[in-house]
Amino acid sequence: MENQEFAQIFWQIADFLELKNDNPFKVRAYRRAAQVIESLSHNLADVYQTGGIKALEDIPGIGEHIAQKIEEKIKTGRVKAFNQLAKEFPREFLDLINIPGVGPKTAILLYKKLKIDTINKLEKAAKSGALNDLPGMGVKKTENILRGITLKKKSHGRFLLDDATAHAELIIEELKKLKEVKKILPCGSLRRGQETIGDIDILIVSDQPETVMDHFAKLAAVQHVLAKGTTKSSVVLKNGMQADLRVVEDKSFGSAAHYFTGSKDHNIAIRVMAQKRGLKVSEYGVFRGKTQLAGKTEEEFYKKFGLQYIPPELRENRGELEAAKHHTIPELVELSDIKGDLHMHTTASDGFNSIAEMAAAAKKLGYEYIAITDHSQSTRVAHGLKSQELLKHIKEIKAVAKKLTGIKILAGSEVDILPNGDIDYSDELLAQLDIVLISIHANFKMPRREMTQRIVKALANPHSNLLTHPTGRLIGEREPYEVDMEEVLQAAKKYHKLIEVNAHPKRLDLTDVYCKRAKELGVKIVISTDAHATDQLNLMRYGVTTARRGWLEARDVANTLPLAKLQKLL
DNA sequence: GCCGTTTTCGGCCCGACTGTTTTCAGTCG
Secondary structure, three states, rough: OOOHHHHHHHHHHHHHHHOOOOOHHHHHHHHHHHHHHHHHOOOHHHHHHHHHHHHHOOOOOHHHHHHHHHHHHHOOOOOOHHHHHHHHHOOOOOHHOOOOOOHHHHHHHHHHOOOOOHHHHHHHHHHHHHHHHHOOOOOOOOHHHHHHHHHHHOOOOOEEHHHHHHHHHHHHHHHOOOOOOEEEEEHHHHHHHHOOOOEEEEEEOOOOOOHHHHHHHOOEEEEEEEEEEEEEEEEOOOOEEEEEEEEHHHHHHHHHHHHHHHHHHHHOOOOOOOHHOOEEOOOEEEEEEEEEEEEEOHHHHHHHHOOOOOOOOOOOOHHHHHHHHHHOOOOOOHHOOOOOOOOOOOOOOOOOOOOOHHHHHHHHHOOOOEEEEEEEEOOHHHEEEOHHHHHHHHHHHHHHHHHHOOOOOEEEEEEEEEOOOOEEOOHHHOOOOEEEEOOOOOOOOOOOOHHHHHHHHHHHHOOOOOOOOOOOOOOOOOOOOOOOOHHHHHHHOOOOEEEEEEOOOOOOOOOOOHHHHHHHHOOOOEEEEEEEOHHHHHHHHHHHHHHHHHOHHHEEEEHHHOOHHHHHHO
16 A cells, blocks of 8 residues: 555545634644655555554654554555545535635535535636625635636646746746846745645845836736735746745845745744744744844754754755754755766667767766667667667767767666566677666556566666666656555665666656665665757756755765766676 | 643644735635
8 A cells, every 4th residue: 555545545634624624733733644654765554564553653743543544544445534524525525625715714615605516616606706795705706716726727736847947947037137136046846846846936135025026927927916915926827837926135035045945844843943942933034032033044044943954955844854953964966966877868769869969968068978778679669779779779889989088978778677577688688788777668557566576576687787767657647657666675775776866857756755765775876867869968957856855965876976986886 | 633851731833915804814835
């Protein structure tokens, strides 16, 4: 049973309780538990099997009652309390509170007064004007709800990291032109490098907030203004993404950056810490009474609590506050540490550029080496190379390598893991390659057990070096296949194999949570782009961000090594 | 419902903006 299944139940219990106007702290407790479960690198069912209910209760945020519900789910496959709550509301009802502008109070009001229990019914009622007469509702609220529905339908909520980054950078470029803008910083999940982004958050220091807000609301990319005040404004962009702008004075920049970067759970944890010391934390600073004690910089902000500076990628309340207290925050890997890209395709299979073009582009990025890794014969849709073709391709790679100075090229292949766990070329052929990537491109829908064995067998193959995009997911398009990642990582450790963090914004797997687990096990990671064209080599930054979110340092990442050392490792 | 180097009971982060209100509830981040 996947952790996500448990988390889902607790997210929904929280929503139900909120609708029922239950104790808000109880609601929060369920949400916290759900969030904690999602960020566990261990399988919750395994934790229970080995340590029982006691081990569950040892997880912060999980106490007696939630532990019991987890046990119940494992033993019986269901949670009675959840089923009872679900019975009280129609199936699609929870969708309503996910519409921007509709919260629990409004949802219940709509249900009680107008029997509205689906988004479609809500849309119809709003258009007919039936909502306007409800207590606390009016024409403007109805308009807001309709806009919320449109936005929801259009965007499905979240955007890929590269898409959001590009939009944020455009807005920042525009706002930077104003002389009233003294400092500008993208914050929120974008700054934390989360794999998907809900909205763009931008922080500005200015002593003329009105001017800045006016310009923001009138940017060419803006479709609609949701809210506009002197310190805070929100707009919807033409691509359906929401952007929030916050303006503060310079003396609050650090605190505001911290507040606006989040995560929410990280912020709450800090504020609890502050409370215990008789201090108050807000976006304006750290205060004792009315006196500001810190807030100009983030470093100063953390220092006030005796904490080491915490890089944004770690601010998820996943142990970083504890680490900062003990001054054991890792020195995270940086883009400049990367010495080569070990996963890319050329026109030989499904890429758009030649070996020489890819190499030249990589050299421009300052890399010491690359590996050319086209698809193997079974991946027919990607023009995978037959054995004879691969032999010829290896010769070509070596010929190009000879001509080029300043960058070394490894002859590799991204070889399919067949359904039985064999890999897609003969041992003789594999022996001629400098690096063998292994990956799954077909037969995704295998039972968890079989899929795990399939991958473990491929890792055990003496010719394989690097397992690429280990979950097979495409964010927003394809779910990861069922696999026991713990067992895969254990196998990688046993056979001394490498695991990839695929830097493509749709993949970004190995995921952050399992990066951390790999590090604990001593399994080395490779960050690579899987580029199918020269410009995709630039996606490396997103892989590095994911690795940073997984607490990885340069020494945990194999392609920060110089070539000689890397080859020794291979 | 969770949690405790003040506590096993009584707390639980903090503030901005909007719309519908005559002082604030709801929503959001």
